[in-house]
Amino acid sequence: MPTASPLDALDPRLPSPLVPVEDERLARAGVRLALKRDDLIHPRIPGNKWRKLTPNLEAARAAGYGTLLTFGGAYSNHLRATAAAGRLLGLATIGVVRGEELAGRPLNPSLAQAAADGMRLHFVDRASYRRKTEPAFVDELRARFGDFLALPEGGSNALAATGCLELGRELRGHADVVAVACGTGGTLAGLAAGLGPDARAIGFPVLKGGGFLADEVTRLQHEAFGGPRGAWTLDTRFHGGGYARTTPRLTAFAEEFAARHGLLPEPVYVAKMLYGVFTLAAExxxxPGTRIAAVVTG
Structure with a gap:
């Protein structure tokens, strides 16, 4: 049984549903697909954000922090989810946003929702943002904002990886291959560790040049579990041109998937992962007979 967390009072839907998908393109390849609907865990803190935030919120509560500070780009799902969690649990939140040129402009829907949930947005130039892991930069932020618990970009740290362990455990016996989109590697690190010995995970980086995530997943598994855990690989071909970018082919795939199955895949992460799964099946x-679970992270 997973350990109780402060978010349990918010009635998460766990385990998340596993929904079969019937598609003749996969049937021709002899494989079966089910969607692991982590996007349905909570209406405000969906998917891997719930799983990664929960242990970090426990740590913040145990250490007596009243404020969370974290990092993200202008369209960061992590910033929005952290803001929602803070509002629901009475924690102040600060979001350090990449792109000083965005300051003073109208907020996009993602940042507008984070601000509506009480997150204080602090825009920095890209050179400063690259210093986000440097202790001196974090000290500068503390001098400006006061004390806080700092969460990394995407929320991916050792605690987050342990939070995603349960995702893999929920899929034991239900899938031979589990597919997940990757932004920072934390979900893949925990997912692979939780899978049984006869299953493997495939991570689909959504950033161009996402091969660096192999080192990140390895580092997170060492920090969280003391060493490598589970079988996993990366397929870096399906980034669609880079983070938050797409291609006409990827857009057409997502629209066709929605027409066939009634679910429009979220474009930054989920559509790229599903496109990867269907391409690999065609290749x-x-x-034959492989059971694939595709994680709908949000």
């Missing part, structure tokens, strides 16, 4: 990458 014959999966043995």
């Amino acid at each position: 014959g990458a999966f043995a």
Whole structure:
């Protein structure tokens, strides 16, 4: 049984549903697909954000912090989810946003929702943002904002990886291959660790040049579990041109998937992952009879 957390009082839907998908394109390849609907865990803190935030919120509460500070780009799901969690639990939140040129402009829907949930947005130039892991930069932020618990970009740290362990455990016996989109590697690190010995995970980086995430996943597993855990690989071909970018082919795939299955895949992460799964199936990458679970992270 997973350990109780401060978010349990918010009635998360756990385990998240596993919904079969019937699609003749996959049937021709002899494989079966189910969607792991982590996006349905909570209406305000969906998917991997719930799983990664929960242990960090426990740590903040145990250490007596009243404020969370974290980092993200202008369209960061993590910033929005952190703001929602803070509002629901009575914690102040600060979001350090990449892109000083955005300051003073109308907020996009993602940042507008974070601000509506009480997050204080602090825009920095890209050179400063690259210093986000430097202790001296974090000290500068503390001098400006006071004390806080700092969460990394995307919320991916060792605690987050342990929070995603349960995702893998929920899929034991239900999938031979689990597919997940990757932004920072924390979800893949925990997911792979939680899977049984006969299953493997495939991570689909949504950033161009996402091969660096292999080192991040390895580092997170060492920090969280003391060493490598589970079988996992990365397929870096499906980034669609980079973070928050897409292609006409990817857009057409997402629209067709929605028409067939009644779910429009979220474009930054989920659509790229699903496109990767269908492409691999067409390439014959999966043995006939393979059960694939695709994680809908948000």
